[in-house]
Amino acid sequence: MKKSEYLYLDHAATTPMREIAIKAFIDAEHEGFANSSGGHNLSRKAKNILEQSRETIAAIFNVAPNEIIFTSGGTEADNWSIKSLFNKKIDADSNLVTTNIEHEAVLASAQWIKDNDYNVTFSACLESGELDKSSFLNAINKNTIIASAMRANNETGIIQPIKELSNDVKKKNPSTLFHSDVVQAVVSDKIDFHKEGIQSAAISAHKIGGPKGVGAMFLSNEFKLPSMLHGGKQELERRAGTVNVSGVASFASALQEQQNNFDDEIMIMTKEKQEFEKIVKDNFKVKVIGESEKRLPHISNIQFEKVNSEVLMVDLDLNGLGVSRGSACASGAQKPSHVLKAMGVSKDFINNHLRFSFGWSTDLGDGKKAAKILLDSLEKIT
Numbered sequence: 551m552k553k554s555e556y557l558y559l560d561h562a563a564t565t566p567m568r569e570i571a572i573k574a575f576i577d578a579e580h581e582g583f584a585n586s587s588g589g590h591n592l593s594r595k596a597k598n599i600l601e602q603s604r605e606t607i608a609a610i611f612n613v614a615p616n617e618i619i620f621t622s623g624g625t626e627a628d629n630w631s632i633k634s635l636f637n638k639k640i641d642a643d644s645n646l647v648t649t650n651i652e653h654e655a656v657l658a659s660a661q662w663i664k665d666n667d668y669n670v671t672f673s674a675c676l677e678s679g680e681l682d683k684s685s686f687l688n689a690i691n692k693n694t695i696i697a698s699a700m701r702a703n704n705e706t707g708i709i710q711p712i713k714e715l716s717n718d719v720k721k722k723n724p725s726t727l728f729h730s731d732v733v734q735a736v737v738s739d740k741i742d743f744h745k746e747g748i749q750s751a752a753i754s755a756h757k758i759g760g761p762k763g764v765g766a767m768f769l770s771n772e773f774k775l776p777s778m779l780h781g782g783k784q785e786l787e788r789r790a791g792t793v794n795v796s797g798v799a800s801f802a803s804a805l806q807e808q809q810n811n812f813d814d815e816i817m818i819m820t821k822e823k824q825e826f827e828k829i830v831k832d833n834f835k836v837k838v839i840g841e842s843e844k845r846l847p848h849i850s851n852i853q854f855e856k857v858n859s860e861v862l863m864v865d866l867d868l869n870g871l872g873v874s875r876g877s878a879c880a881s882g883a884q885k886p887s888h889v890l891k892a893m894g895v896s897k898d899f900i901n902n903h904l905r906f907s908f909g910w911s912t913d914l915g916d917g918k919k920a921a922k923i924l925l926d927s928l929e930k931i932t
């Protein structure tokens with residue numbers, strides 16, 4: 551990626567593609583352009599690239615290759631896991647339990663199930679930003695088909711106690727499928743799906759330096775889900791449609807590079823975020839959301855006293871700093887954040903937040919630079 555004067559701190563929305571991932575995409579297009587489902591030599595080349603990529607990704611999450619199914623991204627994987635069992639004639643008492651701080655891909659899927667007259671619980675979260683484990687578990691019963699809770703929140707970075715939760719869900723109902731949206735957690739945390747009791751997960755390539763429009767669903771071999779797309783028999787007959795082999799190859803190479811550089815990248819993100827938060831806290835009245843909670847190293851959500859986030863965001867943009875108000879969809883719609891609302895942030899402060907998110911291409915010194923631009927803007931507009 552070419553660095554410009556503009557300081558990009560919106561990596562949680564999307565992050566630049568890694569050079570190695572761009573190269574992997576181009577190489578795969580050259581060598582494996584053929585349809586991976588065909589019967590000739592060139593198709594076999596494409597199929598090999600596809601299966602090697604699947605093995606690379608599976609090994610990173612410590613799962614079997616056939617537990618990884620490629621999708622068009624995190625949104626598709628969330629929709630598929632959550633909706634597909636409610637898509638056929640099932641018992642009317644069947645229900646879904648999720649939380650009220652999920653990404654829109656989960657929330658809207660859950661709402662679709664509710665609109666189809668099934669019981670859905672959107673369990674509360676605590677003021678700390680951690681999901682309310684007892685309210686989640688209270689809702690699990692013998693008819694709970696799916697329980698879904700994100701591994702870490704995309705607006706606050708707050709990490710959720712997924713291992714304990716999945717364990718307790720299983721104690722209440724061993725046949726419930728435990729789904730977790732790990733799209734944001736994968737950016738700066740290591741995950742072993744089986745060890746954490748996650749049986750289905752949504753992963754996205756563009757958050758870790760791969761291409762947009764590619765992702766994967768992890769689905770434990772204990773479960774089968776009906777295909778959402780009807781058509782050909784690709785992806786072991788589980789997802790119809792010609793597979794985006796170059797996108798998948800690029801995804802695998804981005805993920806492998808991220809794993810190879812994991813400690814160094816996390817060290818820089820952590821250092822820069824801490825430096826940024828310290829300078830800002832020392833110089834302006836702010837609250838760092840989830841400061842005392844376990845948070846992903848790349849996300850910092852800050853509440854500014856008496857400062858409208860929209861006005862601040864525009865001024866920061868004009869001064870060369872790109873950040874966001876929360877999740878990309880919410881900022882487009884200019885809606886107050888459902889996550890902050892769920893955490894009990896009052897009306898007076900709900901529009902006073904910005905999310906600063908660091909990434910693999912963050913450099914040493916970026917935290918300090920960002921803090922300076924931010925403090926200059928605050929001085930000007932307050």
Ligand SMILES: Cc1ncc(COP(=O)(O)O)c(C=O)c1O
Binds near residue numbers: 628
């Ligand atoms: C937590 C979370 N889930 C799901 C998604 C959607 O992923 P994709 O953009 O690959 O559809 C995102 C992206 O914003 C996310 O942050």
